[in-house]
Amino acid sequence: MRTWWKFPGQLLLILLLVVASSEAMRMRGEPMPGLANVNRHRNGQEATNSQPQGRITGGNTASEGSWPWIASIQNVYSYHLCGGSIIDKRWILTAASCVTALRARNLLVVTGTNDWWSLSASYYLVDQIHVHCNFDKPLYHNDIALLHLAEDIVYDEVTQNITLADIDELDVGETLTFAGWGSTEAMGTYDRYLKESSGTYVSVEECSNLLGNTDEVDLGHVCVQMPVGKGACHGDTGGPLIDSQQRLVGLGNWGVPCGLGHPDVYARTAFYHDWIRTTMNGCTIA
Template sequence: MVRAVAALAVLVGLCQATPVPLETPQSLHSDISLQISGGSDVDIQRVPYQAAVELSSEHICGAAIVAPHWVLTSAACVVPRDASLLRVRVGSSVRESGGALLEVTQVVAHDKYDATTLAYNVALLQTRAPATRSPSVQPAVLVASGARPKGGAKLLVSGWGKTSLGEFFKPLQLQSLSVSVLARTLCARAYASEATKVDDTTLCARGEDWKGVCEGDFGGPLVNDMHELVGVASWAKGCGFPRNPAVFVDLAKDDINTWVQTTIKK
């Protein structure tokens, strides 16, 4: 999760950037938004739906718990990886430590997923053991089909992604950040020349300048102030660049929403 970045280093990176695939209910923004606006530490009990996807004991992406045996993440994070090599960590604020580590038995990507355009960039991971409910482990409530957040709406993204584009290490402590929804037309204009596309499967949001999602955050949850899961972090150009919002999979889109609900009931 990106915080502030030194101006000169960022301007150099801006010229060279390429897309990188990327609780107990209470009033989300009245309670914690002042603490998270810069990408701040957050306890897992504030975001108990947050999970991590690990490969060979290393964090690779975020995820969201959506049912006892299922987490939702980015397809680009897990396709075409072997399910037996993946693990899902739940119930911990600390990267690669604590909580419960669950074996993955199945990777199910959306059947319309396109690895080039990143359309329908979502996948569900089925775990052998369930994510046992506790104050630190709770499934997210999926947003209703068609209930897409309006432009300007405040949302919350969380994860263990890098705190700057050129940084080697990811933070140990879970981070969260308040972001605002950007009109799809403006977002599409920002990425008009990219192979990855902004379309009706996507939702765009951004934080303040130089604050946003980064490598390691992708696959992670985007929630509204009702704690409903509205998006999955999909990709971005750079990390928090002012003119380049983060792109999320829009979980309110009917054929994505229905796919999630149908798959987790199997």
């Protein structure tokens, strides 16, 4: 575990570099969020936004420590790429589209904060990336990955692992909640402070119909219907979707940008339970 204040030279370099707004939830037909932002640097907008807003379009600001298992996956310039979930002291679960074609040495994982800009947050180096072997085969399917960290995450009151939902017990109409640092509008800049919002679980069949009878949704997905004006957006890919028992039921995969009333689509953790466990144990499955 390290903190940015121990590296004033790197921090100064980051603060001096200014770039355009982000382009990365993975949005239908758009670039993969990891590759799209791997060379991004922090800009001045997040730094000047020093206080969290009580409410933004599409969600509420999450209180500090209310999502102790959430992680910000960042590039080497400490720029947020995607969300992730702590499932073990050495393992982060995220979307494959966030990390495919990237090198482990180009990623950082930040924990224990709802402010991805935080200079005192704990960050961890990644030493292995495990992407599902059938990622995007077919398109938007098997969008799941595991990151192995170089050292143990230090648990405390604001940093904990989350329990995986290993049995699919979701009911149509059930309330599910997600959180992320994504933008509040299509092609907007990422939000500095963690936001959360809730929607209702939609069956795979109904979700496919609502998305135009697409085959890009199957039993490996969880769909969440949000009111118009709310929903996942760029930068929310890989973030956690939880049920009322605070179990991880999904992770952000893809959607139609942004908050237009279409269901958002998540990878169903219960469907991938065997892949997750065998990967963590150093095994492989067909």
